Amino acid sequence: MSRPLKVMMVAAEASGDALGAGLAKALKARLGSDVVFVGVGGVAMAAEGVDSPFDITELSVMGWLEGLKAYGVVRRRVADTVALAVAERPDAVVLIDSWGFTIRVAKLIRKALPNAKLIKYVGPQVWASRPGRAKTLATAVDHLLALYAFDAPWFEREGLATTVVGSQALHVDMSGSDPVVFRASRGIAAAAPLLAVLPGSRPSEIRLMTPVYEAAIARLKAADSSLEIAVVAAGTVAADVTARVATWPFRAHLIGEDQKYAAMRAATVALATSGTVSTELALAGAPMVIAYRFQPLSYAIMKPFFTGKYATLFNHAADEEIAKELIQNDATPEKAAAAVGRLLADPAARADQAARQTAALDLMGRQGRDSSELAAEAVLRVIAGRSA
Template identity: 45%
Template sequence: MAENGPTLFLIAGEPSGDALGARLMAAAKRLTGGRVRFVGIGGERMMAEGLVSLFPMAELTLFGIFELLPHLPNLIRRIDQTVAEIIHVRPDAVVGIDSPGFTVRVAKKVRAADPAIPLIHYVAPTVWAWKPKRAAKYAAIYDHLLAVLPFEPPYFEKEGLACTFVGHSVVEGGAGQGDGAGFRLRHGIAATDRIVAVLPGSRKGEVSRLLPDFRATLDLLRPSHPNLIVVVPTVATVRDRVAAAIADWPVRTVMVEGDTEKYDAFAAAEVALAASGTVALELALARLPTVIAYRLNPITVALYRRLIRVKYVNLVNLMRDDMLVPELLQQDCRPDRLAAELGRLLDDSTARQEQIDGVAEVARWLGQGDTPPSERAARTILDVVTEKRANCSQKGEPGTGEQKP
């Protein structure tokens, strides 16, 4: 324990989880007056909050069955290493942050090895979208679940798993507070230039599949939009790959890193072309009209389609139950289709405004304007720890939070 405060073992496996984890850490420090210790696995943001990562988080940033197979031996080794560290540290709680392919496997092994360690999962699995039996699976493993959407808790509570709606911490990131004028000034972009934000994802497979189509899309747009400027916000995990891919793009292209630059780019841009994922929520919070694109290995998609129970991939569309934000996926993810949708948003101010107006309620559903979601998440985790300590004290059992000799 850290000066009588709790020790939390946090596990994030990709940039969106790293952002959740960093905000969670900051909130836990505020709530405990700094009397909290963090160990585990995370990326740059969590490390900036004080985490020393057990190994590079980038090793876990994988997606899709066939994309995963070559890395499977190393993944198994990292699972065993993580479990061994948890058993050694005996934290007051283990908090897996999304990335279920890794975090659930770790949790199952920890549960079998030391049932006294509280297990919490942050970001409920989308059982309402596919594989509903996962609710019972999670109930058999975890002590508590943190949900980011208001309609999720009942799916798990009926299986006997305590589940708390905490809201989506993406609302805390400042996505809607960018400085567009400052961005244009810093990068020498004229007021008459029209900016398209292009976000190809944070996984290597995503950017490899999407960037060639995105380049061809811009080639099609260039003749009718000669004053087009492209801004590509990226992250460290794919920085070099993205930089190499955009070096010969047919329009002036600016690559940026970091939240401040990204959100300023959102404020300066007129439209966005983005891979499906958490960034779609940031774009909604920024009120930036967007076209969503995605492409997976065809065999992976064929397997997933037998399981998926929802009509849309973008959470904005899912929550509204209509296609407000265009989604061009798999065979529809073609340069001509992408260019047509982007061109419509660039040229039709009414279409842009319809999307801007339509995402306002989604922002409220995600928890915007209330207690920060990360604070609600941290408070719930600390409550679980407090309850566990109290139960151990009543039973005269040793608590967690101390390393085994």
Template identity: 35%
Template structure:
């Protein structure tokens, strides 16, 4: 029996990690010839990349515009090379700006090759029309969140199966059940959100005047900027950075004040009660205003755990609602044991655990779904 030919493309480091784990799970089950684009994890799993991942791993609108000619050339090159490889299946991982353009070109060139999209675009949060637009060139979506299959079904998107979230599984496995002594502050990882949130968080802490230690987890490249803001705070946090700092921060957190984002998933997995706040940049403020007239944003919450469990158990304050008084008032009961607010979040974390859990591991679930698709195609 000849090897299965799989083309696989990751457009950034997070996708490379997913791709490496999926490749290992698939290679353990059958003989595979790999082709595509990826980074260190995918190379370690057996990929000889078409070109270095760094050439297409760009973040932010401005960066995409600056490198647009190079990116367009790489899209054309990648699609042509994948078509020449004649894969049994193409797997594209996240990075829709690059990967979906490759997928569309392959569908035109080789319409019988099934295409798998690993990591659903956030059609459930904004621009829901993207779900239906994917249907002509994506046969299967491997979703990281349990609510995404229903969202795609509702929006007319491709077939979608939940395979689990690797980050959640890793954090869930590492928690020890202890109650920490500190208030953890997480102001985000991007310069803009740090600039918007640090003054707000400082004022909220001043009103709260916590009796517990305060620790702030900073992205190393922004530490000096954060230290400059903290210099004006009346409550002085201990600033932690790096992997060891993150382990300490999460292990010792009794409650957290966090920017909206993936970190709220991490806190929920670690069962740290939290309050979430966010201030939008100029572009997203305009989107929010436009949403009054055109339904662009469809998410019921900016906290992933709230969306997963279907109720707003975790307090979240956006834009004008994000005031020092509101944040301090929501945080205060989370720092005291046995309060209804802490108990409600503990119940929410139980619900979150039950919804997110998968039978094996995310990579194994993803491998099952890919092989099921190939088996179905083989019987046609």
């Protein structure tokens, strides 16, 4: 009797954990007990049978300085991950997002287990910065699962076989997230303006962005005291967000991830830290303002490497700034309040932006098949030796 297929998955952040969980579920739906998992991930992957040997929250860093500070931890966890691969000898290793961590793991597993199939799930955003990473990745793995069609040519030019699987965020089912019930459960009047605030999922994002949002909201509340605020706390940083919001001098509804989509659908406008959440907000029909700050020195080091026009994926897909982006020095309370305030004051502008966001999602593949199912098919093809 042949042994079950063994797939190792490696995710270092909450977004990657969600991707890994979706892939594991899709593989189990196809293979049942004929597939087993090992690897590194968070609570979502653990629920699908991937037991991580360590807590991945310590790897959730963004920026050059933050990376340097965490280098010792990252190096140890890379070694732990590679040791797990050597001990388990999986048929394939799926390395999910988190470029700095997973590229180190890929290179070392390639040396230690030359026969294992290495698959990268989500390539670096070379269209936005550091295009040389496409060549680096092509030498380190056997196959790439890309989220968007505009990703593929960058890697295929370097000889890396690529399958476009789409983004999970484009296929989220929000039908069970009722905005009317959400508002009623929180005592928010049906006609009250509601600002959804999504401060991020990394500790550095919470540290840098929540003071900006607090000050921006204070300005907005001074202009309209009826404005309601809902702050969504990602599970990886929930305690930090809760503690910070508790000190705000105005009321804010603190929302867990289980109510995230309902809050998005109920929102009049959203103010969000740049990331996957922008796609989810667009899917929910929420017009938004996007903001992001790095540590100043990190930004100064990184800025020359930014070559893309936009940070937000649907802005990039449409090649226009549909959602206002406030990056680094533009991410001030004054500018955030002004951009949000314009949308709150103009129903026609909100409707127009929401419609253009939806059209941009279609350009990103919103009408395609479920991304986890496509990823599972591609993983099985690679293991079988068919990269196309």
